[in-house]
Amino acid sequence: MKRFQRLLITGAAGNLGRQLRQGLAPLAEIVRLTDHVEMAPAGVGEEVIECQLGDFDAVMAVVEGCDGIVHFGAASNERPWAEILDSSIKGGYNVYEAARRHNIKRIVYASSIHAVGYVRREDGADTDTPHRPDSLYGLSKCFVEDLAQLYFHKFGIESACLRINSCFEKPIDRRQLSTWISFRDLVQLTERCLVSERIGVTVVYGISDNREAFFSNHKIRHLGYKPLDSSENYRAEVESETQPGDPFDPAVEYVGGIFTRYGHPDEGEK
Numbered sequence: 185m186k187r188f189q190r191l192l193i194t195g196a197a198g199n200l201g202r203q204l205r206q207g208l209a210p211l212a213e214i215v216r217l218t219d220h221v222e223m224a225p226a227g228v229g230e231e232v233i234e235c236q237l238g239d240f241d242a243v244m245a246v247v248e249g250c251d252g253i254v255h256f257g258a259a260s261n262e263r264p265w266a267e268i269l270d271s272s273i274k275g276g277y278n279v280y281e282a283a284r285r286h287n288i289k290r291i292v293y294a295s296s297i298h299a300v301g302y303v304r305r306e307d308g309a310d311t312d313t314p315h316r317p318d319s320l321y322g323l324s325k326c327f328v329e330d331l332a333q334l335y336f337h338k339f340g341i342e343s344a345c346l347r348i349n350s351c352f353e354k355p356i357d358r359r360q361l362s363t364w365i366s367f368r369d370l371v372q373l374t375e376r377c378l379v380s381e382r383i384g385v386t387v388v389y390g391i392s393d394n395r396e397a398f399f400s401n402h403k404i405r406h407l408g409y410k411p412l413d414s415s416e417n418y419r420a421e422v423e424s425e426t427q428p429g430d431p432f433d434p435a436v437e438y439v440g441g442i443f444t445r446y447g448h449p450d451e452g453e454k
């Protein structure tokens with residue numbers, strides 16, 4: 185028997201949602217895919233439903249009948265406040281509240297390195313490092329991580345908050361030699377969070393087995409996450425194409441990188 189009857193993936197049209205659509209299919213009888221933009225048509229064992237995360241009634245309808253949620257839909261970069269508020273903050277609340285009302289007991293949430301972006305590289309951060317957002321984007325991730333805490337302690341919904349670092353096909357700059365996570369490692373991490381017997385509220389960094397890293401995952405051995413990839417395989421290529429940064433540049437000093445240099449998104453250019 186598969187672990188889930190109907191697993192919901194939000195943000196299913198996105199870069200990572202498309203990876204999860206394929207990668208998580210074996211876990212569920214039906215994967216329900218939702219986004220507010222067009223998605224590839226439903227295949228065997230899939231349902232595709234368009235939905236605005238900021239619309240509570242629409243989220244209630246899309247969550248109904250599911251028994252697990254992988255919540256990746258959000259404004260996925262620094263964006264104007266109105267968009268962060270609607271898509272990420274209200275959207276996050278709507279997903280958790282709809283899960284409570286429909287008795288769903290586990291959510292995997294795509295948080296971000298930017299929830300702790302003003303941590304310095306050398307601080308030795310781990311999964312207990314407090315929030316230090318570097319942007320409105322990062323702040324929205326902190327909000328939903330706290331929502332996950334509230335909904336676990338008060339309502340018994342387990343969550344994994346994946347502080348994804350940089351999930352792309354391959355690392356493209358020197359910072360990403362520390363922050364990269366491959367697509368297949370992200371799928372494995374998400375799967376472990378869905379199938380582990382108990383996760384409570386687990387915060388985990390989404391990183392591959394890189395030689396250099398800003399964060400330690402040593403407290404999350406209960407997930408059994410064993411990354412298969414490493415940025416080291418790309419080091420020679422990245423170093424030949426890029427120059428070392430200035431260690432006193434905020435984008436190098438802080439783990440949030442370039443986000444620490446952005447101004448307020450409602451005041452024009454980043």
Ligand SMILES: NC(=O)c1ccc[n+]([C@@H]2O[C@H](COP(=O)([O-])OP(=O)(O)OC[C@H]3O[C@@H](n4cnc5c(N)ncnc54)[C@H](O)[C@@H]3O)[C@@H](O)[C@H]2O)c1
Nearest residue numbers: 195197198199200220237257258260271294296348350351
């Ligand atoms: N890619 C990374 O390296 C990375 C790093 C850290 C965190 N994350 C997080 O992972 C998630 C997925 O990232 P991605 O790289 O696939 O980004 P993406 O922008 O490709 O995907 C996000 C999806 O969410 C959807 N969405 C946005 N607002 C919505 C709304 N109001 N209603 C419904 N759908 C909405 C978008 O249409 C999009 O398809 C995001 O939450 C992002 O913040 C990604």
